[in-house]
Amino acid sequence: MHHLVIDRWSRGSSPLHQRDPRAKLAALLVFLIVLSTTRPAAQAAFAGYAVLLFLAANLAGLPIGGLIGRAALVLPFSATFALLTWWSGDSLRALSLAEKSFLSGMAALLLVGTTPLTGWTAALESWRVPRMLILVIQFVYRYLFVIAEQAQRMRWAALCRGSHKGSKTGSFRLAAGLVGVLFARSWQRADGIYHAMLARGFRGRFVPAAPVPFRSSDAVFFFTCLAGCLAVRILL
């Protein structure tokens, strides 16, 4: 059984874990707006944002190394644009592009690492995000494990039949075959899930359970985040 590390992180009990998901989502939004509007020349501000994130990660008890490693996964994508900007002669803007994408990834990881999926999707729902989008997020998250395990079993079966001895062309052909079969099986599974939902009275919409009340401590948390972000943005 595979366990997603972030899923395990999100089941913690730190003060940050206990905050209302809506407050954390609002704080993330504020952080992203402030970060994206920071001038490339304000390098001290970027350092300030990083300090804020590290403090939050520390408060949540999340491993800094694990967070940095996962946030760095966005760098190959932003690096393409950063390199183009570098070649056009604006090295400071190139650097800020990479910094902004890395810090954004880190902030988003902090949210999902301190809030179970149910919490932040419920927060999105309370913000009137289209239900279909939320359903897609939930199902992808739920069945990613099942599909990944199925893919691994198929890969093992191929290895058992000597797939590692083949040429590179053969490997590509095998990978294409696996993807095709995986797609067909996912399609069948989707059909099965829909049947199971209908069998339990599904009529096209998820009936939500009662929302968690927004407490004053959640408001204090949000305004602290807001003040911290603005202080870094204005003072540094």
Next chain:
Amino acid sequence: MPRRPHIAVSRAIQIQGLRYRYPDGTQALDGIDFHLDAGESVALFGANGSGKTTFVLHLNGLLRGEGAIEICGLPLADATLEQIRSKVGVVFQDSDEQLFMPTVLEDVAFGPLNLGLSPDDALTRARTVLKRVGMAHALERAPYHLSAGEKKRVAIAGVLAMDPEILVLDEPTTFLDPPTRRDLLTLLRSLPQSKVVVTHDANLARALTTRAVFFDQGKIAGEGEVIEVIQRFHWEYS
């Protein structure tokens, strides 16, 4: 075969002349006549592809073929579909297809919420049922973190939470190890609902049901007491 004395009992399921053809032309069911008395449990045997699963998908209108289907006296039709789905609980073979909500508690509450219960009542009912199937410790766990046996218990809880009169179990012991099978059997025997059990497992059928129906190429090839059907169709390894 000794005839059972005729007793006036209410019918949980009454089916006449059920036919179903898949869009690719395969005739999956070809004139099925079937009945299940209230409180009775019946096993469905048959080779892979003989039509058993297609048949049970008709019991709460997931598939709609030709023929007459009555569930607890209600004819299966668009107007009665909602009522019938609350009376027939289907536990699917693959629990991963049945457990689609992010946590165990939410998954079990899914059905009651669809039935129109308030969130508080639905969650209370879900907790009660999870306790009954021995999964009260896993309320906030994600379904993909459970073992195969635990998933099956939660899947059964999800169906029991809708308070059905008939339980349909499609290969309930698939993927389960012997101790888990034993525990599941104990749980299923304690449930008072009428049961339709699709299975290849002769031991399970003997322990859980009193009557068996044998499917062959979309038709009922024979029916009777479980042991008699097993012997007649050689439905055991040895």
